Amino acid sequence: MRVLVTGAAGRVGANMVKRLVTSGADVRAMILPGDPHRPKLDAFPAVDVVEADLGDQRAIDHACRDVTHVVHLAAQLIRGDTPVDRFYDVNALGTLRLLEGVLRSSAKPERFVLASSDGTYRPGRPPEWPLRERSRQEPADHYGTSKLLGEVILRNHAAQFDIPYSIVRFATVVSPEEAGTMFRLSFWRAVLGWQALGRNSHLWPLFDGQPNLVKLFDEQAGHAAPDTAVGLRDPDLQPWTMSLLDVRDAVEGVYRALTEPGAVGHAFNLAERTPSRHDQAATVISEMYGVPKLMVTMPIRHRLELSIDSAIGRIGFWPERDFRGMVRDGLRADADYVCAQSTSGVASIWDRNTGSAAAT
Ligand SMILES: NC(=O)c1ccc[n+]([C@@H]2O[C@H](COP(=O)([O-])OP(=O)(O)OC[C@H]3O[C@@H](n4cnc5c(N)ncnc54)[C@H](O)[C@@H]3O)[C@@H](O)[C@H]2O)c1
Known part of the structure; x- marks a missing residue:
C-alpha cells in the first residue's frame, strides 16, 4: 500500500x-x-x-x-x-x-x-x-x-x-x-489555569459557574513543591478519572x-x-519519582x-x-x-x- x-x-x-x-x-x-x-x-x-x-x-x-x-x-x-x-x-x-x-x-x-x-x-x-x-x-x-x-x-x-x-x-x-510531567502540582495548576481562557477552553463547561478553581487548588496545595504528585477528587472524595x-x-x-x-x-x-483514576496515577508518580503525593478536592465531579x-x-x-x-x-x-x-x-x-x- x-x-x-x-x-x-x-x-x-x-x-x-x-x-x-x-x-x-x-x-x-x-x-x-x-x-x-x-x-x-x-x-x-x-x-x-x-x-x-x-x-x-x-x-x-x-x-x-x-x-x-x-x-x-x-x-x-x-x-x-x-x-x-x-x-x-x-x-x-x-x-x-x-x-x-x-x-x-x-x-x-x-x-x-x-x-x-x-x-x-x-x-x-x-x-x-x-x-x-x-x-x-x-x-x-x-x-x-x-x-x-x-x-x-x-x-x-x-x-x-x-x-x-x-x-x-x-x-x-x-x-x-511526557507521562512523568502529568499528575503533578504544576500540571494541574496549568490545566485549571485554562479557566482564564474563558470560552476558548475546551473545559469551559467544566469551569462554567464555578468559583476560581486555581485559587481553590492553591489553598489546598499551594504550599507544596511544583513536582509534587497530585490527583483531583470530588466533594465526596471520589477521584476524578480520565x-x-x-x-x-x-x-x-x-x-x-x-x-x-x-x-x-x-x-x-x-x-x-x-x-486512569487520579489517586492511582498520582501514586504512580509519587512511587516512581520519590515525591510526596497530595489529593486536592474540587467542588465538581469529573469523569472522562x-x-x-x-x-x-x-x-x-x-x-x-x-x-x-x-x-x-x-x-x-x-x-x-x-x-x-x-x-x-x-x-x-x-x-x-x-x-x-x-x-x-
Ligand atoms: N494529542 C492528543 O491528546 C489527542 C487527543 C485526541 C485526538 N487527537 C488527534 O490526533 C491527531 C494527532 O495529534 P498529535 O497529538 O500527534 O498532535 P500534534 O500537534 O503533535 O501533530 C499535529 C500535526 O499537524 C500539523 N498541522 C497543523 N496544522 C496543519 C496545517 N494547516 N497543515 C498541515 N499540517 C498541519 C502540525 O504541524 C503537527 O505536526 C490530531 O488529529 C488530533 O486532533 C490528539
Whole structure:
C-alpha cells in the first residue's frame, strides 16, 4: 500500500510513519511547511517527505498523487491563542481539501482513516460514562466542533464517492517521555489555569459557574513543591478519572483501522483499557519519582472515560500500556518510540490544550 500520513512530524504522526515503515508500506509523510519537528523523520530515509499546508489545495493534490491509503492526523490542536476560525479551516475544511486531493489522485482510494477526538463528546461535561461511539457528540467548543465537522465531511464524501473510511477517536495521547510531567502540582495548576481562557477552553463547561478553581487548588496545595504528585477528587472524595492512550497503542489502533476489513464505515474510541483514576496515577508518580503525593478536592465531579469495546471486538485493538507503563517506559533510556519533543522541545502534552500559556 502507498500511504499518505498527514501531521507526520507530530506526536502520533512520527510514530505512525515508524509503524508503517516497519510493516513494509510505501510511505509519504506530509508535514506543515517549515515544521521544526521535521528532523524526527530523518530516521526513515525511504520515506518521501512533502510539505503541504491543509489550506493549500494545490500542495495537497501534489501530496495525494498515487496514494491508496490515507492516515489523516494533521490538526489544529487547542492553544489558548488560536483564532477560532483556524480550528474550522484546518480541521474541517482541511479534511475536505484532503478528500478532494485523494479523489484527484490517479489511484483508487482503498482506505481513509481520520483521527478524531474524545473532544467531540464535550470533555468538560461528558454526556455519560463510559463514552461509547454512539454517545451524544455535542462538543460545545471550537476544537471539538471542528473535529466533529471533519467526521461529518468524511462521512459525506465517503458516501458520495465510495471511499472506504474509518474514524478513530483518541483519548488524551501520551508519549511516554511526557507521562512523568502529568499528575503533578504544576500540571494541574496549568490545566485549571485554562479557566482564564474563558470560552476558548475546551473545559469551559467544566469551569462554567464555578468559583476560581486555581485559587481553590492553591489553598489546598499551594504550599507544596511544583513536582509534587497530585490527583483531583470530588466533594465526596471520589477521584476524578480520565482515559489516556499511549502513543504506541494509538498507532497500533490506527494501523488496524487502516488494514482490518471490519473497520470500514465505523468509528472507534481508542484509549487505555481502564481509565486512569487520579489517586492511582498520582501514586504512580509519587512511587516512581520519590515525591510526596497530595489529593486536592474540587467542588465538581469529573469523569472522562472511553469504552473501547467496539475497537476490541471489531478490529482486535488491545492496548498494552496503562499509565504506570507509560511512566516506566518514559524513564527508560532505550525508547522504542519517537519522542514528541525530540527536536526543539516545542511539542509537549501541555501543547494539546494550552500552548505557551501553560508551558512550564
Ligand atoms: N494529542 C492528543 O491528546 C489527542 C487527543 C485526541 C485526538 N487527537 C488527534 O490526533 C491527531 C494527532 O495529534 P498529535 O497529538 O500527534 O498532535 P500534534 O500537534 O503533535 O501533530 C499535529 C500535526 O499537524 C500539523 N498541522 C497543523 N496544522 C496543519 C496545517 N494547516 N497543515 C498541515 N499540517 C498541519 C502540525 O504541524 C503537527 O505536526 C490530531 O488529529 C488530533 O486532533 C490528539
